[in-house]
Amino acid sequence: MSSKELYQHTKQIQLNEWKTGMILFRTQALAARTHVQVELGKQVKILEGKLEEGKTKLEELHKASGSNFESTKKGFEITWESISSTFEDTAEKFKATA
Template sequence: MSDKELYIQKIQSEINEWKAQIELFRAKASSATADAKISINNNIKAFEEKVEEGKAKLEELSKSTESTFDSMKKTFETKWEIIKTAIKDTTKKLNA
């Protein structure tokens, strides 16, 4: 398996973990009060948007050729860190 394929698998695993977290947060929302549900659902929506953004960036990276992968990976990693930070912030809000 190439470095590109391994890297993409690693990132896809992170996305899958985030999807699982979303389901846990939905379960939390179902047992919350009405006011809390609104807040939780808004945060879940923000979380989902970042996950979708991450999936789109990963799709762009996966379409790269072996020769352009390294340069695209650097750009991807910068954007990926921004997405991860936003997801961590949202996770903190949802766990509060």
Template sequence: MSDRELYRQKRQAQLDEWRAEVAKLRARASGASAGTQLEMRKKIKELESKIDEGKAKLSQLAEASDDAWESLKDGVESAWDTLKSAVGDAAGKFKK
């Protein structure tokens, strides 16, 4: 298996973990007060959007030529850093 494919699989696994974290947040939101529910739902929508962006970046990476792969990898890393921070912030803010 190529380094590129291993990298893609690693990032896909991370996306799956973040989707699970968002599912936990959604479950917590259902038991929260109305105001907190609204805030959590807004944050969940933002996270889902960022996860979708990450998925799109992975698709671009998979379709890229060998020459373009390295430059696209930098964009993926940047998106991952942003997403990791957003998921961590949301999980910490809404922890019970």
């Protein structure tokens, strides 16, 4: 084998090693992406649950009257703060992945 052929062969081996490394990186990136998608899906499910809870509390608030209204309103405001916080957390997680 000539020095030129040896050089080319050595470079081809290195190129193949880098290609193998790149495939490994791509696989890891896809795995991370899937993991991120799963985590974001979980966060969306939590938010959906909070929104459903908020809908229920809003219906309770709508039906409440008199002194019952004030106590229902307090419970509603606690739920509202929880929804607001969960929404902000979800938005931040989506921004972080963008």
